[in-house]
Amino acid sequence: MARMFGILIVAIAVTFGLNWLLDSFVDDYVVRIINLCGISIILAVSLNVINGLCGQFSLGHAGFMAIGAYVSAYFTTTLRYFDEAQAKYVAIEPVFAGQWGFVPALLAGGLAAAAAGAVVGIPTLRLKGDYLAIATLGFGEIVTIMITNFEKVGGANGLPGLPAYSNTFWIYSFVVLVVMLSWALQRSTFGRALIAIRENELAAEVMGIPASRLKVTAFIYGAFFAGVAGGLLGHLLQTISPATFNFMKSIEVVVMLVLGGLGSMTGAIVGAIVLTVLPEALRDVESSVGLPGIRMVVYALVLILLMIFRPQGVFGQKELSLKLLRRLMPGSKDKEGEA
Amino acid sequence: MSALLETSDLTIRFGGLTAVDSFNLAISEGELFGLIGPNGAGKTTVFNMLTGVYLPTEGAVHFDGNLINGKNPVQVARLGISRTFQNIRLFDELSVLENAMTGAHQHSKINLFDSLLRTPRHYREEKRQRDRAYELLEFMGLEDRAGLPAKQLPYGHRRKLEIARALATEPKLICLDEPAAGMNSGEKVELSQLIRKIRDELEITVLVIEHDMKLVMDICEKIQVLDYGKTIALGTPSEIQNDKQVIEAYLGGE
Ligand SMILES: Nc1ncnc2c1ncn2[C@@H]1O[C@H](COP(=O)(O)OP(=O)(O)O)[C@@H](O)[C@H]1O
Ligand SMILES: [Mg+2]
Numbered sequence: 001m002a003r004m005f006g007i008l009i010v011a012i013a014v015t016f017g018l019n020w021l022l023d024s025f026v027d028d029y030v031v032r033i034i035n036l037c038g039i040s041i042i043l044a045v046s047l048n049v050i051n052g053l054c055g056q057f058s059l060g061h062a063g064f065m066a067i068g069a070y071v072s073a074y075f076t077t078t079l080r081y082f083d084e085a086q087a088k089y090v091a092i093e094p095v096f097a098g099q100w101g102f103v104p105a106l107l108a109g110g111l112a113a114a115a116a117g118a119v120v121g122i123p124t125l126r127l128k129g130d131y132l133a134i135a136t137l138g139f140g141e142i143v144t145i146m147i148t149n150f151e152k153v154g155g156a157n158g159l160p161g162l163p164a165y166s167n168t169f170w171i172y173s174f175v176v177l178v179v180m181l182s183w184a185l186q187r188s189t190f191g192r193a194l195i196a197i198r199e200n201e202l203a204a205e206v207m208g209i210p211a212s213r214l215k216v217t218a219f220i221y222g223a224f225f226a227g228v229a230g231g232l233l234g235h236l237l238q239t240i241s242p243a244t245f246n247f248m249k250s251i252e253v254v255v256m257l258v259l260g261g262l263g264s265m266t267g268a269i270v271g272a273i274v275l276t277v278l279p280e281a282l283r284d285v286e287s288s289v290g291l292p293g294i295r296m297v298v299y300a301l302v303l304i305l306l307m308i309f310r311p312q313g314v315f316g317q318k319e320l321s322l323k324l325l326r327r328l329m330p331g332s333k334d335k336e337g338e339a
Numbered sequence: 340m341s342a343l344l345e346t347s348d349l350t351i352r353f354g355g356l357t358a359v360d361s362f363n364l365a366i367s368e369g370e371l372f373g374l375i376g377p378n379g380a381g382k383t384t385v386f387n388m389l390t391g392v393y394l395p396t397e398g399a400v401h402f403d404g405n406l407i408n409g410k411n412p413v414q415v416a417r418l419g420i421s422r423t424f425q426n427i428r429l430f431d432e433l434s435v436l437e438n439a440m441t442g443a444h445q446h447s448k449i450n451l452f453d454s455l456l457r458t459p460r461h462y463r464e465e466k467r468q469r470d471r472a473y474e475l476l477e478f479m480g481l482e483d484r485a486g487l488p489a490k491q492l493p494y495g496h497r498r499k500l501e502i503a504r505a506l507a508t509e510p511k512l513i514c515l516d517e518p519a520a521g522m523n524s525g526e527k528v529e530l531s532q533l534i535r536k537i538r539d540e541l542e543i544t545v546l547v548i549e550h551d552m553k554l555v556m557d558i559c560e561k562i563q564v565l566d567y568g569k570t571i572a573l574g575t576p577s578e579i580q581n582d583k584q585v586i587e588a589y590l591g592g593e
Contacts, residue, residue: 001456001457001458001459003457004456004457181455184454184455184456184457185451185454185455188454188455188461188465189440189443189444189447189449189454189464189465189468190451190454191454192433192437192440192441192444193441193444195430195432195433196430196433196441196444198432199429199430199431199432199433200428200429200430202392202412202428203424203428203429203430204430204441205411205412205413205416206390206392206412206415206416206421206422207416207421207441207442207444207445207504207505207507207508208413208416208417208442208444208445208508209413209441209444209445210413211413217451263432317432
């Protein structure tokens with residue numbers, strides 16, 4: 001435990017230093033992409049616990065992000081809306097003002113998303129079969145529709161004026177946290193139990209592993225961090241709208257996992273970075289070639305090629321480690337075959 | 340002496356098919372009991388009802404003073420029945436050792452936060468599971484393969500690993516579904532000895548389904564024969580071997 005806290009504190013100190021370095025010496029646009037990468041990593045690593053480790057197909061990450069974003073914004077942002085009864089604009093002052101209110105606001109967003117995860121997960125994860133995909137799909141739609149119809153938070157027009165609290169320090173502190181916790185989870189009796197459920201649910205249950213309960217736990221864990229990531233994204237973009245968290249956002253996170261290899265956390269991280277940087281790079285191409293939409297074509301192409309040549313993802317279920325790197329080096333004796 | 344496991348008029352129907360019909364079974368503690376019968380007789384279906392996988396249409400299963408029907412597989416496992424599967428169901432992506440460790444999960448008393456925060460309880464639990472799993476791999480002769488992914492294990496070893504995993508749940512009764520299927524004769528001899536050791540050294544009651552007559556007659560003290568869901572004979576190996584109805588069932592059934 002002491003070691004865990006030690007690593008955490010060192011890592012957070014490093015992100016603090018990194019934040020300072022980037023702020024002082026690196027172009028804003030690059031910093032922004034680095035920050036977006038961090039948010040993508042939180043999303044991909046947390047979804048990997050549900051989809052990869054536990055083998056449950058969730059399409060709900062955007063919905064949980066939306067809840068996290070709006071709930072955290074509720075605590076940090078002055079809400080202005082037209083009050084019908086008083087026939088005038090009114091403002092609600094933020095509950096937690098100032099930078100130090102940011103973490104409690106993020107945690108509140110995460111907890112709200114986790115609670116929503118319990119509501120969606122408890123009834124559906126008990127059923128065998130792919131009900132979760134359908135239920136989470138529906139859930140995402142319901143969340144966006146509810147926000148669209150909720151005028152106090154701006155409805156379809158979105159909610160502007162979120163304070164710019166998100167920075168490299170906060171984002172990467174949560175990256176460190178989610179990576180460490182997910183790693184600890186994966187390498188524990190609970191992680192093995194989740195993999196057992198993925199590999200053969202009946203055998204897992206016959207061995208006394210409470211599959212439904214663990215699936216719900218994994219789902220809530222993933223939802224919590226999706227909520228936190230939503231809060232971080234909201235305070236980075238400073239304006240959020242239901243469209244920010246539409247169905248494509250969920251698909252994007254799934255694609256990150258598939259690219260990196262479902263079940264591999266390092267794969268999820270690499271997938272998150274590639275699929276955050278690539279669209280930005282392609283955006284430049286789009287504007288220079290004058291072909292809007294080519295981004296999506298490339299996206300689809302990458303996926304199709306991957307499905308053909310490496311359906312298990314770049315990493316399969318392996319974790320990137322020095323040992324693996326050495327084995328993959330050309331000329332090494334026990335070179336890995338393409339499974 | 341009352342039986343450790345007892346079923347009374349156990350019946351299950353799938354649509355029009357009565358797969359198991361008024362099945363009565365009584366196994367005493369410490370027995371090595373064989374369940375045999377031609378293909379499709381309903382043997383695996385009996386295992387599924389004993390372990391909470393199928394809910395019987397009629398009848399009851401009592402185990403160690405508890406009523407089993409209506410309980411789910413997780414609850415049954417906790418009461419002390421474990422099993423292997425005719426069509427092997429290992430956790431392919433986990434290592435051999437980790438497969439065996441999953442059997443020990445149900446006895447873990449730690450919670451998720453112990454593992455997430457790496458408390459001393461987490462490390463103690465990991466050690467407990469690893470030590471126990473390793474002991475059982477040694478018992479089954481698999482310790483050399485501990486680090487191998489289960490999917491890379493040869494067939495005969497896969498069956499043995501399933502037994503090690505089931506033993507890791509610390510059962511009072513272990514149900515083996517055709518443990519010798521696909522094994523060569525040398526492996527079968529070794530398996531017979533292992534099954535005896537499970538009963539003699541680990542003091543676990545054994546119920547075994549097996550098609551290899553030599554193996555069954557060799558190791559079991561009592562055998563019950565099932566045909567078309569109905570019991571047609573019950574007795575010692577020599578009684579079963581000389582039973583007219585059994586001989587007919589096998590000659591007609593094969
Ligand atoms: N889930 C099920 N649905 C329908 N029929 C089943 C099911 N499970 C088993 N059966 C039927 O029950 C009968 C007994 O099967 P089984 O118990 O597997 O036989 P055995 O193990 O003795 O070879 C077979 O006719 C089989 O088709
Ligand atoms: Mg069978």
